[in-house]
Amino acid sequence: MNSDFRIICSRISQYFTRRKDTEYYLQVVNDLYDQTYNFFINIRPRNQRMHSIPLHTVKNYRLEYLExxxxxxxxxxxFSIVYDGFVGLRWPNRQELIQKRRHKDE
Known part of the structure; x- marks a missing residue:
């Protein structure tokens, strides 16, 4: 876990520049076909398009590890975190739903 954590955090710090009037949030995508979790940072300056930048792919496909x-x-x-592809799944320790409903682009 430490290597995945270090890679993700180093890439977040690379792209998180704390610009004024800019929204930053993380997105975690459950890739059912490759059985991986993909991390993205989404950056949206005011009145501009959102940029989604891939951070890392986690190959350890266990929810306990992801939690x-x-x-x-x-x-x-x-950061706020948006989850995609986790509808109906619960965190193993907290027993909370990860994603309550599908997003319109899923």
Whole structure:
């Protein structure tokens, strides 16, 4: 987990420039076909298009591992996180739904 965490955090710090009037948030996508989790940082300056930048692909396809990784990332960075492809799944430790409903582009 430490290598995935270090890679993701180093890439977040590379793209998180704290510009004025800019929205930053993370997106985690469950890739059912490759059985991986893909991390993206989405950057949207005011009155401009959103840029989605891939950060890392986590190949350890276990929800327990993903939950620990997300917890470590949110300790360091307090971004909003959007989940795609997790409809109906629950976090193993917290037993909360990960994604309540499908997004319109899913």
């Amino acid at each position: 620990q990784l997300i917890n470590k990332i949110t300790e360091q960075y307090h």
